Amino acid sequence: MRRNNFILVGCVAILIGITFFFMRGIPYGKYNEGFGAAFYPTLLLGLLAVLMIVLLIQTLRMPKDKKEDKEEKPEKSSVFSNVSFKNFCLFTFLFVLYTITLQKMGFIINSFLFLVIAMVYFKTRLRQAAVVSIVVVAILYSAFRILLRVPLPSGLLGVIGL
Numbered sequence: 001m002r003r004n005n006f007i008l009v010g011c012v013a014i015l016i017g018i019t020f021f022f023m024r025g026i027p028y029g030k031y032n033e034g035f036g037a038a039f040y041p042t043l044l045l046g047l048l049a050v051l052m053i054v055l056l057i058q059t060l061r062m063p064k065d066k067k068e069d070k071e072e073k074p075e076k077s078s079v080f081s082n083v084s085f086k087n088f089c090l091f092t093f094l095f096v097l098y099t100i101t102l103q104k105m106g107f108i109i110n111s112f113l114f115l116v117i118a119m120v121y122f123k124t125r126l127r128q129a130a131v132v133s134i135v136v137v138a139i140l141y142s143a144f145r146i147l148l149r150v151p152l153p154s155g156l157l158g159v160i161g162l
Contacts, residue, residue, distance in 0.1 A: 005059040009052050016045050016052075094118065106155025111137045 023038055098114045105113075112133050119129035144150040 002059055002062055002064065005055060009056045009059070012048065012052050016049055019045055090121065091118070102155070103153050104155050105153075106157045107152040108137055108141060108157055109155060110153075111140065 019041070023041060094114060094117060098110055102110050115133035115136060116126075116129045119132065120126055124132075141152065145152050
């Protein structure tokens, strides 16, 4: 457990550093103009860094178990124990396909299709999957395009002005 926590903290610290490196050109915004594009990701990275420091402190305070250092026992249950390799490959493929076709098909159509396919695959009725997908896409579109004024790919719907 201790070794896994140290590995996790190290990997996340490296990812935070890489992300900050690539974010260096994104503006934070001026005082009187509100927050810039980099504010929210920086806030999340800072929160993640604080949580990793808390995990590191908790790990250092754990009693060191001699048996654990010699032989790491596999955990009986894990977060991914119920995820099959087939499902993982399918969703990886769907996600890659989603990102490739996002510009051409647009956010609304692409997100709707992605959600419907995913829900139908997990045995949700088609009508229920369609309704839930419409609601989720409408909420996401409203949040990002209307409230936050983030430009989303219009794709095929660009012809009608969405």
